[in-house]
Amino acid sequence: MEDEGFDFGADYRLGAPIGTGASGVVREGVRKSTGEAVAVKLLRGEYRDDPEVVRRFITERTALTSLRHPHVVAVADLIADGGRLGIVMEYAPGPTLRDLVRRRGTLPAQFALAVALQVLDALEAAHARGIVHRDIKPDNIILTSADDPADPGVRVADFGIARVLGEGGSSTRVVGTPAYMAPEAITRNVVSPEGDVYSLGTTLYEALSGRTPFDDGSGDLNPFVLAHRQVSRAVPPIAGLDPRVAEIVEGMLLKDPRKRPGVAQCRASISAVFPQVAGAAALPAPADPLPRPATVLRPLDGADPDAGDAPDDEEQGPPPEDPAPLPPPEGATVLKPIIVDDGAPGPDEGPRERWWRRRAARVGALACVAALACAASGYAVWHYGRSWFSPRDEAPVEATVEDKPLPSGLRVTRTASWKRSEASVSYTITYATVKGALSGAVMENLSEADDRCLSPQWGPGAQAAPHSPALTSLKAACAWTITLPPLTAEGPVSVTATIPTAGTAFEEKDPDAESLKRWIDDQRARADAALSDPSASSSAYPLQRLEGLGLRVPGRIPQGGPVPLTITGKWRGGSLPDFVVYTSPSTGPATSVLGDITGGDLGSLRLSERCAGAVVVSADGHDLSAVFPASCSVGGQVGNYALEETPLTVTSSGS
Numbered sequence: 001m002e003d004e005g006f007d008f009g010a011d012y013r014l015g016a017p018i019g020t021g022a023s024g025v026v027r028e029g030v031r032k033s034t035g036e037a038v039a040v041k042l043l044r045g046e047y048r049d050d051p052e053v054v055r056r057f058i059t060e061r062t063a064l065t066s067l068r069h070p071h072v073v074a075v076a077d078l079i080a081d082g083g084r085l086g087i088v089m090e091y092a093p094g095p096t097l098r099d100l101v102r103r104r105g106t107l108p109a110q111f112a113l114a115v116a117l118q119v120l121d122a123l124e125a126a127h128a129r130g131i132v133h134r135d136i137k138p139d140n141i142i143l144t145s146a147d148d149p150a151d152p153g154v155r156v157a158d159f160g161i162a163r164v165l166g167e168g169g170s171s172t173r174v175v176g177t178p179a180y181m182a183p184e185a186i187t188r189n190v191v192s193p194e195g196d197v198y199s200l201g202t203t204l205y206e207a208l209s210g211r212t213p214f215d216d217g218s219g220d221l222n223p224f225v226l227a228h229r230q231v232s233r234a235v236p237p238i239a240g241l242d243p244r245v246a247e248i249v250e251g252m253l254l255k256d257p258r259k260r261p262g263v264a265q266c267r268a269s270i271s272a273v274f275p276q277v278a279g280a281a282a283l284p285a286p287a288d289p290l291p292r293p294a295t296v297l298r299p300l301d302g303a304d305p306d307a308g309d310a311p312d313d314e315e316q317g318p319p320p321e322d323p324a325p326l327p328p329p330e331g332a333t334v335l336k337p338i339i340v341d342d343g344a345p346g347p348d349e350g351p352r353e354r355w356w357r358r359r360a361a362r363v364g365a366l367a368c369v370a371a372l373a374c375a376a377s378g379y380a381v382w383h384y385g386r387s388w389f390s391p392r393d394e395a396p397v398e399a400t401v402e403d404k405p406l407p408s409g410l411r412v413t414r415t416a417s418w419k420r421s422e423a424s425v426s427y428t429i430t431y432a433t434v435k436g437a438l439s440g441a442v443m444e445n446l447s448e449a450d451d452r453c454l455s456p457q458w459g460p461g462a463q464a465a466p467h468s469p470a471l472t473s474l475k476a477a478c479a480w481t482i483t484l485p486p487l488t489a490e491g492p493v494s495v496t497a498t499i500p501t502a503g504t505a506f507e508e509k510d511p512d513a514e515s516l517k518r519w520i521d522d523q524r525a526r527a528d529a530a531l532s533d534p535s536a537s538s539s540a541y542p543l544q545r546l547e548g549l550g551l552r553v554p555g556r557i558p559q560g561g562p563v564p565l566t567i568t569g570k571w572r573g574g575s576l577p578d579f580v581v582y583t584s585p586s587t588g589p590a591t592s593v594l595g596d597i598t599g600g601d602l603g604s605l606r607l608s609e610r611c612a613g614a615v616v617v618s619a620d621g622h623d624l625s626a627v628f629p630a631s632c633s634v635g636g637q638v639g640n641y642a643l644e645e646t647p648l649t650v651t652s653s654g655s
Helices: 051-059 059-064 097-104 110-129 160-164 181-187 193-209 222-230 243-252 263-277 351-377 507-511 513-531 593-596
Strands: 006-007 012-020 023-032 037-043 075-081 085-091 142-143 153-154 173-175 379-384 395-404 410-419 425-433 438-445 464-466 479-487 495-501 546-552 556-558 567-571 580-584 605-610 615-617 624-626 628-637 642-653
Touching: 012 037, 051 085, 075 495, 097 142, 097 193, 110 142, 110 153, 110 263, 181 222, 193 243, 193 263, 243 263, 243 495, 243 615, 395 513, 410 438, 410 513, 425 438, 425 479, 438 513, 438 593, 479 495, 479 513, 546 556, 546 628, 556 567, 580 593, 605 615, 615 628
Parallel strands: 556 642
Antiparallel strands: 006 012, 012 023, 023 037, 037 085, 075 085, 142 153, 173 379, 395 410, 410 425, 425 495, 438 479, 464 479, 546 567, 567 580, 605 628, 615 624, 628 642
């Protein structure tokens, strides 16, 4: 019999099971070469057959075995032996926090806070290595000194499981226990240190009160119901709890992860209160749970499907306060694919039949999800497409960055909008001119922080093409060339790119407004770096690269003839020092650079003189003529650029 013991890997002998969970069975074991006692978690078949789990099992070995901390149950090895996957951990005897709460009902505030402090120490060490636990709960907190009110000897277990079984945003499996999961983990599969803080807050709440926040004593611990309450209900206060402790717990359980305190802040708050609650008695244990009422499966809105036609999903009212709990499954549970109806009628269907088919599909999908949650005893919640818990009209996360006007007069505003349910980022770039008309092309970068290029889909009317380093001599691997229509002071021009987020950092990290802003700033910085290349040999993107204009004229000019002058560009990075934008007397068509910075309207090219009539400006403002001897200066305006006054001497004929 297997329970009598068997060899595992080259150096381990496993004994009888000592614990079970959603992810596997824990067996006692011994390292044969040293005689050291170990605990080995053998993963369930569903994980052994998942190629992503197997891949992570192999690649995460070094990271997990390197996590060493006094308050962490260390992972000694990850072993694949035949058809088994096992995580070898150091053996940590002692009751769990779950065992203690079950025996005592509630715990004194000082002891509960001491546990929280040591868990925070463990989390800080793990987070510093990029490891998020994801499943902090009493079952994973081992107490080696359960009788010491100030030093419970916490050892946090299952860091390896959290890392190996799933990576937020890349899998439909969400690892965690619904009663302890942060709302963002339930609705959007967001995995973060803030989620660990929420789970610890729930654990602390339970240690103090004897129940998790949304266990109302009804005996209804259906994970589907608990998860719904996590998202939709306010945390009920703990009657009789010290207000200073209550404030800490409430902060850790804030719905918005951005407002939730971090690990360091939690430790500081708890440390300040810890000595003030010494000797305080535990709160009364809660009453026994009430009998669980009978449950039925019904449509979400409770309507009779045969009562007549019903509107589409968008016209339905909000979901019930608590969805109907489902009876636990009997025997094995099989998760079948959820068929998403496209709304198209079958050959013999009318509107009424289509409505009922959609309703049946929704109820069937709901039953599948709830049944799986029940079968896993509350250890895993499965998402397929958009979560039922996610609000249909979830507010997008947005960030806007407005640049200072460039010397050309170009002003750029960039807005990124992220809505997880749409699996894309909407990136809108708005161009305007401070004064004077502009036209031509601009460069925009679209990449991730690790230099991977993004693949935008440009909206209607946008003239966008991949940037060509060969044509522009500007090295920018992930840049795009946007050709603008003429910009005038009458109104801006906007272009929008829809960026799919599947497999990108957007999906993996679930950005907030601040991280979106950082991404926009990064795009701008990358484009600026390319536009400032001092080795550039072309005049591409003058609206962004042309920093100023210079005017050159001969020192002495005889009266009675044209004033020869040259307007040159001053480019970012110091490139193209001799690039000619315009010469007078004007000959031939205007340069493309001059056309861009004037919007194609050379009327904005206006030369000027301070020569008291000794130099005359042509009617169109483009040329100068020397008439009388004088020492004076000439200048002008080209689009948004002012030409610095330049000295000029007109001499008499023959001198």
